[in-house]
Amino acid sequence: MNHETAKHIRASLTPDCTNCFGLCCAALNIAASNDFAINKAAGTPCPNLQEDFRCEIHKNLREKGFKGCTVFDCLGAGQKVSQVTFNGQSWRDHPETAEKMFRVFPVMEQLYEMIAFIAEALTYEVSPALRDKLHQQLEDLQSLTDMDADRLLSLDMIMCRLPVKELLLETSEYVRSELSSKVFAMKKGKNCRGVDWVGKNLKGKDLRTTDLRGAYLIAADLRNTDLRGVDFIGTDLRDANLSGANLSTSMFLTQMQINSAKGNDQTILPPHLQTPSHWMN
Numbered sequence: 001m002n003h004e005t006a007k008h009i010r011a012s013l014t015p016d017c018t019n020c021f022g023l024c025c026a027a028l029n030i031a032a033s034n035d036f037a038i039n040k041a042a043g044t045p046c047p048n049l050q051e052d053f054r055c056e057i058h059k060n061l062r063e064k065g066f067k068g069c070t071v072f073d074c075l076g077a078g079q080k081v082s083q084v085t086f087n088g089q090s091w092r093d094h095p096e097t098a099e100k101m102f103r104v105f106p107v108m109e110q111l112y113e114m115i116a117f118i119a120e121a122l123t124y125e126v127s128p129a130l131r132d133k134l135h136q137q138l139e140d141l142q143s144l145t146d147m148d149a150d151r152l153l154s155l156d157m158i159m160c161r162l163p164v165k166e167l168l169l170e171t172s173e174y175v176r177s178e179l180s181s182k183v184f185a186m187k188k189g190k191n192c193r194g195v196d197w198v199g200k201n202l203k204g205k206d207l208r209t210t211d212l213r214g215a216y217l218i219a220a221d222l223r224n225t226d227l228r229g230v231d232f233i234g235t236d237l238r239d240a241n242l243s244g245a246n247l248s249t250s251m252f253l254t255q256m257q258i259n260s261a262k263g264n265d266q267t268i269l270p271p272h273l274q275t276p277s278h279w280m281n
């Protein structure tokens with residue numbers, strides 16, 4: 001697999017709500033918060049979900065207190081479960097399938113998330129041995145998504161995640177080292193995994209190639225910060241201000257993280273991510 005194919009796979013992982021049976025609006029358990037105005041139990045359709053699986057308040061989600069719905073990104077897991085695993089038969093027309101379909105959705109979501117990360121890893125220049133391992137892992141994950149509902153539900157997700165985590169760590173270390181020495185001519189950024197930088201002022205800082213896995217940057221000020229080559233797996237960026245920040249070569253940054261943050265038309269994103277419409281309002 002060449003880089004272009006990997007880029008294509010990564011870019012193709014986008015939701016198609018027109019081919020999904022509103023699974024994120026029905027399957028998930030969501031507690032009332034600033035992001036979601038009501039409590040909604042797993043398997044209970046949101047009251048705003050219409051018969052045709054469209055959202056009644058789609059145009060006003062943020063104003064009505066459902067900001068979280070504008071952030072969520074299933075990467076295409078919803079249409080896979082709806083159209084492939086359940087052959088296009090909706091839980092409304094076949095209510096006997098609803099419970100199983102709602103349990104399969106979060107499993108598929110996790111598999112798609114891992115596929116997105118591995119596909120991204122394959123877009124980087126890594127050693128041939130690592131590339132082979134990533135390639136095999138991608139094939140394994142893709143084949144899991146084609147299993148039937150019962151086999152999907154029998155998966156041990158912790159065991160599925162373990163080799164993926166190892167490969168992504170290896171990729172991150174390799175790529176950040178190469179970027180630091182060969183592109184930036186500097187020492188590799190610090191290991192700041194899991195650090196608590198909630199609300200911290202990091203405006204204009206040079207954080208290139210820092211490892212920010214699992215870090216808490218909620219409401220941090222990252223305006224005009226240089227975040228190239230930063231590893232963002234699992235970083236909490238809710239309401240972090242990325243206006244003018246450079247994330248052009250940030251690693252493992254997701255659309256959901258970007259959707260949950262603030263930014264502007266001066267924020268430079270990696271090519272596979274879109275500028276959220278609410279940044280422009």
Ligand code: SF4
Binds near residue numbers: 055
């Ligand atoms: S508010 Fe709309 S998008 Fe959000 S869960 Fe309910 S139906 Fe879905």
